Amino acid sequence: MMKVLEVKQLTKQFGETRVLKNIDLSVNKGEFVVIMGQSGSGKSTLLHLLSGMDQTTSGSVIVSGEDISQADESYMSQFRLNRMGFIFQQSYLLKNLTIRDNIILPGFKSAKVSREEVNQRADAIMAKVGIENVAANDIKKVSGGQLQRAAICRALINEPEILFADEPTGALNSRATQEILDILTNINKEGTTIVLVTHDTKVASRADRIVYVVDGRVNDQLELSAYETNQDLIKRDKIISSWLEERGF
């Protein structure tokens, strides 16, 4: 199994406070990994370090064989643009642009492929997630679920090696949540590696593996790919819930 992400003895300190402590973790290509843990355990901080949004205090973060832990910010901003995708609880789309322009902008910025190719990709991804009918809309004139689908399209426009998500359904109702989870599941099945932070076992039930963080350390991991297929989501949810309960979540 090819490792797309590998973390060795990762530590993160803010001032005197050690938030992450000697984390060893790896993610295989094509895997869907969910990070869970109590509020304040360090999940978002870990995601920021894994994705090159923030720098480590010590230890290494290796993406497709390349150690990014010592890279400077100008290198990292290009690295994130070209090789990483991000979605958050809020979409952070730009207000004065249409949905479509928001999606193509990082493609044009990257300049790795032609504008024509970026436009073709945008059309294909928007159709895949079902927002082609609102492509020309101002971002104020779409629903929360449509906004998040647009954020997913924007994150995928440069065909990232890894898609990182921090509570991507946290602001959505249950129907929109299901739709976004179905989209993420499909994107993953098509080969995109996903690393996602959530509190929600329903969200976690889409994963191949759960990483449980306690007080800045990886406390335990639950391998789900061997259990059942994604069809049996209720059963997976129960397995995760009782596993977490045993660990005091």
Ligand SMILES: Nc1ncnc2c1ncn2[C@@H]1O[C@H](COP(=O)(O)OP(=O)(O)OP(=O)(O)O)[C@@H](O)[C@H]1O
């Ligand atoms: N930039 C920062 N400066 C100082 N402390 C920080 C910073 N970012 C995070 N922390 C601290 O690190 C700890 C972990 O925060 P983090 O946001 O990673 O937790 P989390 O598990 O994602 O929490 P939640 O589930 O509530 O989002 C917290 O105690 C937080 O106050």
